[in-house]
Amino acid sequence: MRMNPIEKKRITQNLIMCEVFEGLGESFVEEILRIGQIERYRAKEIVRSRGDSCEEVLILVHGEVYGLFTNSEGRVLQIDHMTAPKLLAAAVIFSTDSKYPVDVETVKDSTFLRIERESFIGLMMNNEKLLRNYLRFISDTFMFITDRFYEITMKNLVQKVCGYLLKLMNEQQSTSVVMHMTKEELAREFGVSRPALSRVFIELEKLGVIESEGKKIKIKDERYLRDYAQFGY
Template sequence: MHISSSNMRFVETLENCEIFKGVEKSFIDEVVRNAKIERYGAKELVRIRGDECSELLFLVEGEAFGLFTNPEGRVLQIDHMFAPKLLAAAVIFAADSQYPVDVETVRPSVFLTLDKNFFVSLMMKNERLLRNYLQYVSDAFVFITDRFYEITMKNLVQKVCSYLVRLMEEQGSSIVTMDMSKEELAREFGATRPALSRVFIELEKLGVIEMDGKKVKIKSERYVRDYAEFE
């Protein structure tokens, strides 16, 4: 099958996308020929959290952020995406398929959108494409789970460091005595005791603190204060 020169650059780009690894160029060309092209400048919103997701959205040139704004207005960067990349793979075929985050370009970028029912017909004809997609969705789920764990743990580290700074200031020393048990502290922070214990263990491994029962020796005040002020 002849591939037009105008499509060739997109075909060659998508060949490097995990979805199309090992898939014939003719199939990738069929995707490009049936896709719509969207072009955006830097720092433009491509999709907004809650928008209907009835398409496959491929980033083929440029880069974009996946951003989540919480009820307090704080913006969390969930993902930093570089071409080539399929966005929102884990929600496309959900019963209520909506974009889970805002998609904002970092620099001028190009996207291809493809009807999801057409893509299903392609997967039904190509086992490699189907297997690639299933693996991609599974990897996306693992990534987002790990990312939220990282954000949650970062917030918990911040709370622990803020607590240690308060103790240092109240007790006028870098060797402090905790005024709460870990169980009480976990309730105070809205965390489980095992999660809190992991934070203290990690801080010890990093050489930031040294634990002896309820006594804590802060060995790196800079680290603790920097994390306490983390935004």
């Protein structure tokens, strides 16, 4: 798909900020654009489905996407929330059975750059900096997945909520915080149902730990929050 000069400039600048292309410069990124293909999707579209063949390097250059697990009963577990610029499915591209591990769904209108796997291999063979960047990115991705798996499987829901509120309190430097997500989005982040999450917030209010009004949360018992959250770390 053809690009006008303004869009090409914007995409180039976004790609320069991608971890994989760190320190490689504008001329190298322009070469990437010449061998790649641009794909565009509207909000709430499935870009790739779990199990689709992954014989490509797919880079989110503009927009946001979710990485989702959906089982046969329709239960959805949000594995990741990715914003541009971001290389997707980097850890599986060169696996024996290279398939997308999750559904990739757009949060809003998004643009991607697709590069054939063999073409990308050629680039890495000729550029040590690109190869090192890619290997570092895969290692960082592995650590993220490991931590995410631990969080999902080892922490109970109360610990997750307390840990989340504690993180917000530290980030916002206040005992009155505003959640970045709706409770529906947070439930998907934690891999639980919306009613189950609501029950935790109701219970914490009954215990006098918090006061809740929509996305606004007032922390009334910081000690409880810290004591309970630490069991998950």
